[in-house]
Amino acid sequence: MLDATPKKIVERTSGGMINPAKTCQPIGAMYAALGIHRCLPHSHGSQGCCSYHRMHLTRHFRDPVMASTSSFTEGASVFGGGANLKTAIKNVFEIYDPDVMAVHTTCLSETIGDDLPTIIKQAEMPEGKVVFHANTPSYQGSHITGFSNMTKAMVTYFSESTLLEKEDRVNLIPGFVNPGDMREIKRIAAMMEIPCIMFPDTSGVLDSPMTGSFQMYPEGGVTLPELKKTGDSKLSLALGRFASSDAAGTLEKKCKVPAITLRTPIGIKATDAFVMALRGAFAMEVPRELEEERGQLVDIMTDTHFHFHGKKVAIFGDPDIVAAMVEFSLSLGMQPVHVLTGTPGGALGSGMAGFEEEIKELLSAAGLNGNVKSAGDLFTLHQWIKNEPVDLLIGNTYGKFIARAEDVPFVRLGFPILDRSVHSYLPVVGYHGAMRLIEMISGALLDRQDRDAADEDFELVM
């Protein structure tokens, strides 16, 4: 049986990971960079890094993921990767012709100490083309940190404050979510008739339609002129503090654009907070259609609440998604008894409490006291579940090992999802996303009930 995890918990002190719940910064940076229109992400390191990131993203999105690499060899590691990067910049524009090249570092180039701004300044590049960079050492943080760093670099390099008075527009920083989620967040802003710039925006890039031809640079992504204009917007909403607050805070400092950090709008409360923040800042009425969606969600929650009430759930994954999902689980009457993220510590530059404090606060407000851990791994989560079993597991694909070993219903949420499709096209955010989550959770719980029911207990109506 696929279960090497002992039930007995012995404190681990080596700092190593068994079955990680995170991956490294560069893949987050690559994903963020794909959210710029006509941008080619570039991995400054060995070929393997770029290959692994492209493979992992390709498996999750089931779309081509284009990125180039500095192809480090032994020489580059001894003499520095400057020459490789300069050659790469020249080749990339010559052969792939992007508008923007987004360079991120790796553990290798960070350890060697390549000075990227200087190398980029010295590199030859065609008129009108842009190269920018983010430092993403793999030995700090996680893929979420890398996403945050690349998003912040967009502000540092491109945002400009050019007007005395800010324009009536919101910057939406969506965090490490799927293109389907990004579309939904923009749809809500559009319903409220509030102009927005979303960055990064991978909708139309990694959920691009089939056209019968391969487009190296699909239609989607935030454009450079739009990125520049983020400095003239009236407000930034950072959705998910771990992935987005650093960029919003930097924009506030650089261009005096006020920033509000909210939870990723998963579930009714977080979506309400998002809608209210927009309404408050722009003095817009919430349109009838959006009220109607919310009303439908509440209707569904009441119709199905007895499916969820009191169910014990374990939730793991990226901190912003997990925090929002814990909040939504509580709204549904479930009990999150094990909550874990692989991403370490607090949010960069947010000055806010760490992940563990945030979750414990949510739980204690509901009168609960569960296991909570940041910088954790799935070995720990599995041990927790062996010691206190749950009715449901929510997390990314890697949860399937635990779900199988413990025979627990499993709902896939977050990144990466390597064994199911369509998830990246459909939202989990907003009122519609919440309905979808309820359908997924309720389907998993009831399918299980049907499967386990004895003939005499097997019911047609549930």
Place this chain on the structure above:
Amino acid sequence: MDAAPILETRQKSIIQKGRKKQTIQCESDSEAGCVSQRACVYCGARVVLNPVADALHLVHGPIGCASYTWDIRGSLNSGADLYRNSFCTDLKEHDIIFGGEKKLSAALDELIPKFRPPLVFVYSTCVVGVIGDDLEAVCKAASSKYGIPVLPVQSSGFIGSKAAGYRAACDVLFRLIEAPAPGWTTDLRPRLNYLGDFNLAGEAWIIRSYLKRIGVEVNVVFTGDSRYEAIRGAANANLNIIQCAGSMHYLAGKLEEAYGIPCLSVSFLGLDDTAESLRAIARHFKNEDVACRVEKLIIEESARVMPQIKKYKERLQGKRAAVFVGGGFKAISLIKQFRELGMEVVMIGTQTGRKEEYEKMDTLVTEGAVILDDANPAELERFMLEQGADLLVGGVKERPLAYKLGVAFVDHNHDRKHPLSGYAGAVNFAAEVYSTLGSPVWNAVKGVKVHA
């Protein structure tokens, strides 16, 4: 989209059969700035060693290299499954500055008593190569402390290509192999090691069953569904057969040098290659009984699968295939296998093929076919379109590219979902080629030629 220009430095790595006499540039480093489909040394070492099922595979480095290789390859096993967990020292900034040796030691002290593996592999990653941790010393200490082999794998990503990783893995495997057992002599009954099958989708099991039927004992498979004990005894064999030569040629060479075990290249992809490989094994052993059994097996298996192959061939006749795979051996077999299905290979390339393999491909393909080494997506797109390919055979990253072009696709890499080896595999392959080419979804693709 207009065809992207091809870099001058890349021109030498692309040839077209029959156009003019030229040799392909291969086995060289990728150009910086290319969207290469290649991986690194660590990746090569990891894929070769990963199927050793009872080993604890500890990745020494920051988290990424461990995350991306956690149970990625469908290497099946018959019991032990420790290898399907992911272990990593998760190096942090502090470790990069002060060295990671202590953390590695602590990790080994924590993991070995907990999981009691018979064997530990410790993989070096890029950053470990740069900060200069003495893996050999740390592993040696742990080895004597726990009385099990704890072996460092020198697989820092930047020290070469994926092929260098294969060699690093072979070096480690060779260290595990002990001198032949007392009393073992090479003239005993036929007993071979099968090198270069990672038991994807259970392929090595199929080949094992064939070898059993022809009266040849399989000593150990490198490395599909292998165990420490079996690997230790690899010298107790009188033949090595190599399938994936790219990854295992080096180990076969070392075994021949050290223990005089001869080696034979085989391929169990496609009907002809499977039959020819079995016959070659019989010839090698100069054993009448084996030879008879081989002929019997070929007749039985062919009779079983030919009607199905014939049915597919009728429907696939004249279709054009493009191939882009990891190594040369697979590419060569695929050209023949497509021919068995009445199909023509119009574009063929590999990530790490060797010169002699490219020469062989050149002799096998028809006039006008394009042969290319270390291709990037723009080149794949261009030549698939120019050559009018109906189907692409490739790996994870090539799949969506093919689909976007409205071209059918077969995974011949980690993501294969059924065995493609031997007679059963040949039918699976034909069925998959047919099902993707004949799928009605292509009818939904507007403005693209409709297949099948």
